[in-house]
Amino acid sequence: TDVEAHARKKTFTEVQRERLEQAERTVLIKCPSKLNEKKLLQYLSSHGKIKSHFFFENRGIHALIEFSDKNSIASLQDAVGVPSAAEHHVVPYKSRLFTFTLKTPVSQTAEETQVSLSPQSHIPVKELIQKLCLADSISSQMYMLLNEYQLTEENIKLRFLACSLVRDFTRAYFPDSTVKPFGSSVNTFGKLGCDVDMFLDFHDAQKHTAKTKKGPFEMEYQMKRLPSERLATQKILSVIGDCLDNFGPGCVNVQKILNARCPLVKFSHQATGFQCDLSVSNSIAIRTSELLYIYGCLDSRVRALVFSVRCWARLHGLTNTVPGAWITNFSLTMMVMFFLQKRSPPIIPTLDQLKELADEKDKHVIGGYDCSFVSDLSKIKPTKNTETLDVLLGDFFEYYGNFDFRRNSINLRKGKEVNKPESCPLYIWNPFEQDLNISKNVNQPQLEKFVAMARESAWILQKEDKSRRMLDKEPWGLASLLIPFGRSNPSKVKSGMKGIGSETIRSLLDSLKLNNPSNLQKAVGK
Numbered sequence: 001t002d003v004e005a006h007a008r009k010k011t012f013t014e015v016q017r018e019r020l021e022q023a024e025r026t027v028l029i030k031c032p033s034k035l036n037e038k039k040l041l042q043y044l045s046s047h048g049k050i051k052s053h054f055f056f057e058n059r060g061i062h063a064l065i066e067f068s069d070k071n072s073i074a075s076l077q078d079a080v081g082v083p084s085a086a087e088h089h090v091v092p093y094k095s096r097l098f099t100f101t102l103k104t105p106v107s108q109t110a111e112e113t114q115v116s117l118s119p120q121s122h123i124p125v126k127e128l129i130q131k132l133c134l135a136d137s138i139s140s141q142m143y144m145l146l147n148e149y150q151l152t153e154e155n156i157k158l159r160f161l162a163c164s165l166v167r168d169f170t171r172a173y174f175p176d177s178t179v180k181p182f183g184s185s186v187n188t189f190g191k192l193g194c195d196v197d198m199f200l201d202f203h204d205a206q207k208h209t210a211k212t213k214k215g216p217f218e219m220e221y222q223m224k225r226l227p228s229e230r231l232a233t234q235k236i237l238s239v240i241g242d243c244l245d246n247f248g249p250g251c252v253n254v255q256k257i258l259n260a261r262c263p264l265v266k267f268s269h270q271a272t273g274f275q276c277d278l279s280v281s282n283s284i285a286i287r288t289s290e291l292l293y294i295y296g297c298l299d300s301r302v303r304a305l306v307f308s309v310r311c312w313a314r315l316h317g318l319t320n321t322v323p324g325a326w327i328t329n330f331s332l333t334m335m336v337m338f339f340l341q342k343r344s345p346p347i348i349p350t351l352d353q354l355k356e357l358a359d360e361k362d363k364h365v366i367g368g369y370d371c372s373f374v375s376d377l378s379k380i381k382p383t384k385n386t387e388t389l390d391v392l393l394g395d396f397f398e399y400y401g402n403f404d405f406r407r408n409s410i411n412l413r414k415g416k417e418v419n420k421p422e423s424c425p426l427y428i429w430n431p432f433e434q435d436l437n438i439s440k441n442v443n444q445p446q447l448e449k450f451v452a453m454a455r456e457s458a459w460i461l462q463k464e465d466k467s468r469r470m471l472d473k474e475p476w477g478l479a480s481l482l483i484p485f486g487r488s489n490p491s492k493v494k495s496g497m498k499g500i501g502s503e504t505i506r507s508l509l510d511s512l513k514l515n516n517p518s519n520l521q522k523a524v525g526k
Contacts, residue, residue, distance in 0.1 A: 012290040023164035027096040031061045048072025055115045058273040093247045118154040122192040132479040138390040141478040142304040149191040159185045187289045188296030196274045201281040233280040234258045241265040287371040325443040341415035350415030397458035
């Protein structure tokens with residue numbers, strides 16, 4: 001729609017700012033199961049105009065209420081009571097989380113209305129596959145998957161609210177601080193149910209540093225000095241973690257992981273249902289979120305391909321929710337970006353091209369690394385490439401099924417294969433910290449499993465008979481790649497190889513031309 005096209009053109013920073021401001025005017029209310037929506041809204045409207053609202057289910061029904069004016073919240077807080085401490089003592093911290101109850105039970109159905117609930121999780125894979133089979137092309141299957149999995153407007157509001165509620169705590173100590181989401185919550189590639197990565201930022205406070213430099217004197221704050229920034233980060237997070245643990249309504253399972261490379265506090269936020277990770281500002285991570293945001297906004301095929309490839313990888317055990325030697329979603333996303341840069345003509349520009357378009361305000365040098373790239377989407381010329389997603393999906397698998405991983409690395413700055421700077425199975429250059437490999441964790445067996453699965457998938461898509469698929473009622477196209485290989489048609493698997501189709505064996509034999517036989521075991525994954 002035109003509205004969407006217009007909204008899509010906002011810069012990453014504008015979108016962030018708007019959403020953070022919106023979250024400041026928002027409250028969350030736990031509602032009774034039998035609810036009269038009209039009465040609730042009527043009551044709340046007495047404190048000010050409601051701009052938007054929605055209901056969702058998360059261990060009970062909740063309402064997210066966005067007021068037009070922030071002052072309405074103060075008015076509401078003045079009127080709200082404190083829970084009576086009969087069996088429990090309460091911590092008298094007054095947040096923007098409330099419980100709404102009816103003094104008199106709702107009399108019969110005349111009073112209650114069925115509120116419509118906004119889904120906060122995606123449909124199960126089985127249901128997804130059934131839906132995909134009804135589509136008329138692989139392209140439409142991929143857009144269907146994107147629509148089922150991507151974050152909804154409501155879910156994004158809830159994510160920013162979770163950050164805003166944490167900010168209420170940090171402000172008690174650091175009045176200028178902000179808490180912002182980064183990563184999948186904001187880079188347009190998050191799927192429903194993903195964690196909220198948030199960081200505590202004091203950089204807004206540093207804008208004041210340039211102030212009182214005029215005149216013959218200088219004034220500055222007296223502040224506690226510590227031997228390292230890391231120590232300061234650990235101390236701050238430790239205190240905020242204790243605050244959330246001791247005083248935060250609905251903050252449970254708080255874990256302080258302060259000795260990690262990037263110190264963080266993990267916690268579950270019960271009211272919104274999110275698993276949250278709080279760290280202290282990491283400017284490069286923000287730049288990476290913005291870079292992905294730009295790529296995701298440039299062409300609708302980008303997100304459709306990323307979501308399909310990530311879903312495929314997850315279902316075949318190529319990615320995993322726990323850290324290990326698996327390929328991460330981030331590495332996979334970068335592999336898709338690189339593939340799209342390599343098309344002829346390219347579908348998305350290289351990072352160096354985006355850097356050339358940058359103006360003064362886009363210049364960012366962080367810790368000696370140049371992280372500059374254009375932020376205004378309208379300055380980037382749309383691609384002339386018209387390939388369908390049907391073609392792109394098959395070619396993605398073909399491209400990586402035959403990629404020379406032994407010699408080449410993946411470089412998004414240049415948009416071309418570069419000799420590996422060091423020996424490791426998979427080398428993907430960090431787009432900004434140019435001396436880091438973002439896929440350093442991946443081992444040889446995992447890479448070989450990825451290559452074998454990519455070949456198998458390319459083969460399945462190539463041999464598919466378009467005319468038969470509608471008659472057979474068998475999963476086809478994208479759907480046929482989301483079921484365990486070798487099980488869709490039992491007659492294919494006559495040998496004693498449990499669940500390994502002849503295609504897998506064929507592609508493994510192919511891969512032996514590149515590798516030595518001892519790798520066969522590894523690639524099958526024993």
